[in-house]
Amino acid sequence: FSIVTPYFMEEVKFSDEELHSDQDEASILSYMQKIYPDEWTNFLERLGTNVKSEDIRYWASFRGQTLSRTVRGMMYYRKALRLQAFLDRTNDQELYKGPVGTEREQNKRNIHQSLSTELDALADMKFSYVISCQKFGEQKSNGDAHAQDIIDLMARYPALRVAYIEEKEIIVDNMPHKVYSSVLIKAENNLDQEIYRIKLPGPPIIGEGKPENQNHAIIFTRGEALQTIDMNQ
Structure with missing residues (x-):
């Protein structure tokens, strides 16, 4: 099954400036620390001096009304599917066989690496998540920080995909014409990489923004069920 989340210009994750700004008497970070004292303590204990x-930024964003929080929650579907596949796969007794000594340790590492790749493939077959970022192309060309935050989010969750609308102007018969495309991208080496591109017959936003934003990304989904979920759900 697939999930689609429409995104326009909302917050992806809090910036350093937003976290430490005290315009409202208390900064976002200090507010989060007071609301979630145990989680903040555990966070510091887990990472230590690192x-x-x-x-x-991610710790605070996962507890605010941000796109990062929504993505994190939806990607638990994939984690659950991966865990289920692991539990099913470990019934195979071959996982526990192998030579002794150094050769056995190397064999274990090879098996674990192979198993991890297999689990990722199975989870990706069962689940896909597409964020329909209508303005991503425009944000990227304008140097908007939101575009880089979205790329960072895809790098953090390699199975995440982003669909956006690209608008280009071309010259046909000495006349300018606008060409619209739906583009699907993924993160590769912390950069966005195009996967598919579909030329649209005209402007895709002809009605209400949110449903049209979802509609252009549906072609990039798959499976028997499609869940559309807004941010902050």
């Missing part, structure tokens, strides 16, 4: 600014 806490980075990016880790703090």
